[in-house]
Amino acid sequence: MRQGLFRDTLISIEEVKHVDISLLFELMERMSLAAVMAFVLSQTTIFRRIVYRQLIWRDRIFIIVVFGAIGIFGTYAGIPIYDALANIRVIGVMAAGFIGGPVVGMATGLIAGGHRYLLGGFTALSCAISSVCEGLLAGLVHHFLPRKPVPWWIAFLSGFMGEVIQMGIILVVAKPYDVARSLVNQIAIPMTVVNAFGVAIFMLIIKTAMDAQDKIGAEQSQKALNIAAKTLPYLRRGLNAESAQATAQIIYDTTDYEAVAVTNSQEVLAYVGAEAGHHAPHLSELTHITRNVLTEGHMVIAQEKEQIGCSHPQCKLASAVVVPLVQVNEVIGTLKLYYTTVEAIGQADMVFAKGIAQLFSTQLELTEIDRQAKLASHSELKALYAQINPHFLFNTLNTITSLVRTQPDQARELLNKLASMFRFTLHKTGQTIPIAEELAQVAAYLAIEQARHGDKLAVSMAVDQDLERFFIPSLTIQPLVENAIKHGLQPKETGGEVRIKVQAVNKDIEIEIRDDGVGMDVIHFNPLQGAGRNCIGLLNVHERLRGLYGKDYGLTIQSELAVGTVVTMRFPQCMNKGGEEGA
Secondary structure (H helix, E strand, O other), X not given: OHHHHHHHHOOOHHHHHHHHHHHHHHHHHHHHHHHHHHHHHHOOHHHHHHHOOOOOHHHHHHHHHHHHHHHHHHHHOOEEEOOEXXXXXXXXXXXXXXXXXXXXXXXXXXXXXXXXXXXXOOOHHHHHHHHHHHHHHHHHHHHHOOOOOOXXXXXXXXXXXHHXXXXXXXXXHXXXXXXXXXXXXXXXXXXHHHHHHHHHHHHHHHHHHHHHHHHHHHHHHHHHHHHHHHHHHHHOOOOOHHHHHHHHHHHHHHOOOOEEEEEEOOOEEEEEEOOHHHHOOOOOOOOHHHHHHHHHOOOEEEOOHHHHOOOOOOOOOOEEEEEEEEEOOEEEEEEEEEEOOOOOOOHHHHHHHHHHHHHHHHHHHHHHHHHHHHHOOOHHHHHHHOOOOHHHHHHHHHHHHHHOOOOHHHHHHHHHHHHHHHHHHHHHOOEEEEHHHHHHHHHHHHHHHHHHHHXXXXXXXXXXXXXXXXXXEOOOHHHHHHHHHHHHHOOOOOOEEEEEEEEEEOOEXXXXXXXXXXXXXXXXXXXXXXXXXXXXXXXXXXXHHHHHHOOOOEEEEEEEOOOEEEEEEEEEOOOOOOOEOOO
């Protein structure tokens, strides 16, 4: 009987070529269905988050289940060959590994391969084993490859290698060997070519969709930055009726929204656009979705009139996005963007709303910084606060605006660093903090300055890590670094380098800020003696250190024209946790 089966499975070379070609085209037809699935998946919110590697355990389960189902579909879409199937199962399995990593790839392969094993046949075990192996291979590529998502050509090579592995496993595991060899001779080329291309096309579609989404996000971010720059003079006064009205009008004039509203935590402060007759300030109460945003602190989308919750029966507002405005981790109001057509809120609107709300929140936190500065009891701290000024913010916003199209990831990173800087100033000014915290603030500032100045600004740090646990008055290093860049390097056409060194000297700590800028004549112009308004930050730091630790401590300056300047800060090693200056 075995010889009869063997005779039935043997075919001529001409028959193999004919079957190979027809099998190749049949598999390509089925591969197109997998490409459609890739496109549909790439449009979902959860899938976009997964591709950007912001994974939680539920996302991993989602990948395993969905791509396991795609793998099962690939089996059912297979073409019977003897007692086996020429299939596209590997596309779903390897795509899961490329996106989720080794564990996800293996789990997906286990589902798809386990299903294939239950169907039976002399290749059932070998197909199950190869499915897990191919999922592991794709997962390892995900793990060791720094670029995400996986480029199509690497996906192609991995898919090709995965199919080679599968054919090898069939030859080793499947019995009888002669039948396995005949099967491999017939399906190896069509399956290897089609599945390698299928995996590559799957990842290429995902990458294309992600690039399109990045472009939309960059455009919306640029629009948000332009609006933020226009609204800055108003929001610096705080969230009130006047600043809210100006902000709403600017957004309405700059965008295509049919109505814009701004609220505080209790009432509507400003409203511009359609249905202003009954939505104007003091004429309407906060809607339930606005109250939800104020309570939960998360963006809410309304795609129908009923979801908006307007009590006026003839109101034309049909969809809206409502985002919170946050100040010092507290929701103090909302921004509301409206359309008069249902289901009009898209991904671009959500990106824009989130971006503009984050910028407005940062601007409002600047207002709080100004308010606290006015309440400060020390005149030297007031002067230090004054260094955090709109000019720095404007310059930073202009830099970010220039990056949003070409380098959106760096633009987002700079936005986060800018927000971190101002939060630090708000919460840490007047306190003593670990040196590590102060250096992190300086690093954020330098990242922004390097983005602005490019190759004209080089930075190096040499820090004794054993000293990072000791405490230092907040905002003491940053003014020195800022002074080195602003007055030492910026006047120099070619720019230069700032070097920061932290070391122990006996029982004290010395922090050295060195630049190779234009230098100065410290004999006739010494900032530590109050000479010149441009270096008030240096004098403030010097006087604060002397006031806290005594006259043996503070700053020393060495400088030579056209050579550079070295500012050395000296203070004792201390572990004063959470102390406040002047307390």
